[in-house]
Amino acid sequence: MTTVPVYAETPGRLHGRTAIITGAGQGVGEGIARRLAAEGANVVIAARRAETGEPVAESIQAIGGSAVCIETDITSRASVFTCVTRAVHMFGGLHIMVHNAFRGGMPHRLEEADLDRHWRHMSQTGVWAVLYTGQAAWPHLQKAGRHGRFIIVTSPSGVEGSANIPLYSPVKAAERAIAKSLAREWGPSGVTVNCVAPVAASPALLGAFERSPALQTALEARTPLGRVGDPEADIGSVALFLASDDSAYVTGQTIVCDGGSFLGL
Numbered sequence: 001m002t003t004v005p006v007y008a009e010t011p012g013r014l015h016g017r018t019a020i021i022t023g024a025g026q027g028v029g030e031g032i033a034r035r036l037a038a039e040g041a042n043v044v045i046a047a048r049r050a051e052t053g054e055p056v057a058e059s060i061q062a063i064g065g066s067a068v069c070i071e072t073d074i075t076s077r078a079s080v081f082t083c084v085t086r087a088v089h090m091f092g093g094l095h096i097m098v099h100n101a102f103r104g105g106m107p108h109r110l111e112e113a114d115l116d117r118h119w120r121h122m123s124q125t126g127v128w129a130v131l132y133t134g135q136a137a138w139p140h141l142q143k144a145g146r147h148g149r150f151i152i153v154t155s156p157s158g159v160e161g162s163a164n165i166p167l168y169s170p171v172k173a174a175e176r177a178i179a180k181s182l183a184r185e186w187g188p189s190g191v192t193v194n195c196v197a198p199v200a201a202s203p204a205l206l207g208a209f210e211r212s213p214a215l216q217t218a219l220e221a222r223t224p225l226g227r228v229g230d231p232e233a234d235i236g237s238v239a240l241f242l243a244s245d246d247s248a249y250v251t252g253q254t255i256v257c258d259g260g261s262f263l264g265l
Contacts, residue, residue, distance in 0.1 A: 098243075126174070
């Protein structure tokens with residue numbers, strides 16, 4: 001009879017490493033920040049507004065974690081570089097860059113799409129911000145070598161498309177394409193690049209559920225696990241896997257965390 005090994009969770013697997021998470025003032029970004037901090041990482045909450053980022057940093061500090069908030073505009077290359085410079089100055093290095101922040105994604109039809117409201121905002125906080133965070137983080141991730149991680153929070157819509165947000169899907173698909181290219185470019189240095197595509201209880205999704213309870217019912221009905229993901233326990237744990245040494249041989253991939261709603265990979 002074959003015995004299946006049981007692996008106990010190892011506390012502090014990110015001890016001594018520094019992670020920047022953009023858009024960590026709420027939702028999925030906050031969940032990822034809390035999960036990485038719980039494993040010993042020095043966490044930088046890169047939030048557009050200090051009034052959302054500071055409370056998250058303070059709450060992590062209150063339970064013994066290491067966290068600071070750096071106000072960051074991810075649509076500004078200079079602001080992103082400043083955030084990385086300050087983080088490295090504070091903690092002596094950077095090992096993990098998580099780009100999560102995003103603005104846009106409101107339902108629309110193609111013929112009604114507003115290029116400023118829909119395309120420009122989404123591409124700036126999605127595609128362009130991926131480029132900025134990658135460029136700013138790269139020299140430090142390279143120094144981190146086999147501990148260097150670049151994680152991009154994309155969307156299942158970037159894999160399967162969407163009937164009611166047609167411009168959102170190509171932006172998210174472009175993020176995945178950049179991740180694959182960087183995985184090839186950075187792989188020889190030991191740095192991994194991966195995407196997480198979540199469906200989670202973010203403020204935006206919960207707001208949509210309040211406006212349309214039928215939406216929640218329909219989403220849960222098409223999900224084999226029958227629920228929406230928790231930002232920290234469900235999505236944060238997958239980000240932790242990608243940030244840790246456990247994923248050292250995984251790069252260029254998209255992990256869809258949606259309870260099984262999309263099964264096309």
